[in-house]
Amino acid sequence: MTDIQRLLHSQFQQLNRTFLAEPYLPIEQRISILKQIKNSLITNEQALVAATSKDFGYRTAFDTVLGDLLPTVKLISDTIKRLPKWARNESRGVGISLWPSKAHINYQPKGVIGVIAPWNYPIQLALVPVITALAAGNRVMLKVSEFTPHTNEIIKDIFSGELAAHCHIVEGQSEVAAAFSELPFAHILFTGSTTVGRKVMQAASQHLTPVTLELGGKSPVVILDDVNIKSVAKTLLFGKLNNAGQICVAPDYVFVPKKHEHQLLQQLCELYKQHFKDGVEGKNLTSIVSDSQYQRLKSYLVDAEDKGAQIFKPLEENQYDDLKHRLGLHILTQVNDAMNVMQNEIFGPLLPIMSYESLQQVIDYINSHPHPLALYIFGHDKERISFVSQSIRSGTLAINDVLMQVTADQLPFGGIGESGMGHYHGIEGFKTFSHARNTLVSGKFNPRTQLLLKQNKLLITLLKWMYLRR
Structure with a gap:
């Protein structure tokens, strides 16, 4: 020892x-x-x-x-x-x-x-x-x-x-x-x-x-086609930049209908410029906790770009601070599973976006990976929301919101599978x-014991009639 x-x-x-x-x-x-x-x-x-x-x-x-x-x-x-x-x-x-x-x-x-x-x-x-x-x-x-x-x-x-x-x-x-x-x-x-x-x-x-x-793991976002994209972008931006994305239930990657992809990208960039206009020099962005974590995130960006991803930085400047390990928002498109950013939990302000043509394509992709700790669905069609939520197993689920399901005191919090x-x-x-201790309390009057001790036939007949019939 x-x-x-x-x-x-x-x-x-x-x-x-x-x-x-x-x-x-x-x-x-x-x-x-x-x-x-x-x-x-x-x-x-x-x-x-x-x-x-x-x-x-x-x-x-x-x-x-x-x-x-x-x-x-x-x-x-x-x-x-x-x-x-x-x-x-x-x-x-x-x-x-x-x-x-x-x-x-x-x-x-x-x-x-x-x-x-x-x-x-x-x-x-x-x-x-x-x-x-x-x-x-x-x-x-x-x-x-x-x-x-x-x-x-x-x-x-x-x-x-x-x-x-x-x-x-x-x-x-x-x-x-x-x-x-x-x-x-x-x-x-x-x-x-x-x-x-x-x-x-x-x-x-x-x-x-x-x-x-x-x-933890990779918590996906599924955007349906009946949403207000600007409203969704606001929620995603909050979820991704809160604590600089260093949250186990942070939105990890986003599925968006192909027809909305450009608008989502545009809205995310505009909202970032509006709310985080000073980038890493601003007082409203938390640092990455250590230099090693910061370098890990930067290596994900290099790896993704080398393998064909497009990377969008809402600001031309103030995206990096190597000394204080601060990192601005980076949006990635044209990502694939060969990239480190799609293989590992991100835990930082990097947001991969994938477009889709059919919901089944989205469900098949998510279900081919370990069960996430959180699943986020944005939409208003109750039948389609139900279809997605019932098709995917996850530790938690939030509809038209992110992160807040963890703060509901009366709801259990936990994962499933690898999450x-x-x-x-x-x-x-x-x-x-x-x-939870099973407790049985018997009082002074307890004829059952005597009947059981005698192996009473009437008692057995009665119990069989009660429990052993079709």
Whole structure:
């Protein structure tokens, strides 16, 4: 066992002892914990805005408040409101064969939950699963991203003092993450790439630890032919440039009817010039998080152009800032699957556009690739929308919108296939981090036991008549 493994194991054991000493926290105490976290986030708003901006090189306050702080605080408020109802025993029927017993489901905390957070939303994607796990009565170990050290400092401060007994923060690079995944958690939630998700699942299998994987992939946009193209372009521009496109549910590529392709391209360029007229020198564009990610995106552009893509830059200048790793919008047409930009999740402000003649062509293409985390459909014909949505499997679906489906507190969030497994948010998150215990309650009067002990023929005849007939 390495020093890192010994340290993490010791931290895990300490949290586990705390859990075992009080394995069912009263609901009032859980709510008190959530309120403390909420108050700390509100108090530290400006500090968190400044910290995330340092971590990214530059990040707009808009992206941090809208994408990180608001969803997290909103979810805490909603969880506080609904937790007493979620935690109640859930009555279930038992049928005549188990009369006069009664049954219910009792939601038990699982134990110590492991959460591995990514860098792109270092507040929301770290704290939302933590909050949900704490609401379910668990203790948590949170592995924060090594790429957001300034934000991590504030998160560590939030979980100092008495909250340290409920959530322990772990920092470190890949070797720490690997050792973290091997701990005998009661459940582990990982947010990140599909490649790393496979490794987390493999490590968790050593202890038969259940996993929730929130991955990503290429989320397609399907535009039908009855839309207002300018309105669609506005929505796409917001979805692609929010957090500089560094979002797991960002629109990754667009299918547009051939007759609308030129108009969509034109509208995207005009709207970009209007809202981002200063390009990378403006204060409303977030930086790419690191130079390595920035160079990856630039290499996608070179690769795509070499393989025949046309690349449109809405601005002639201010499209690149190599020093601060900032990148303006790039629209790509005439793309194909040989290009890196069409093989990998983009995670940046590059937007491939493909035209189509028939919807079946679009459906066949999307279904020939791994299931996306998000599917976006723009249109107003209910039958055609239904046809597309029922023909394609995806983790989430938004119609005439982008990104916002993730912020709906009462909707489960999760992927399917290579875009993930399992859910959190809302009551589904509470249930993910709880053990639904089957509970049968029999009272003093229970003639069934005596009849079963005697292998009573009348009882068997009655049960056969009830259940073994066509």
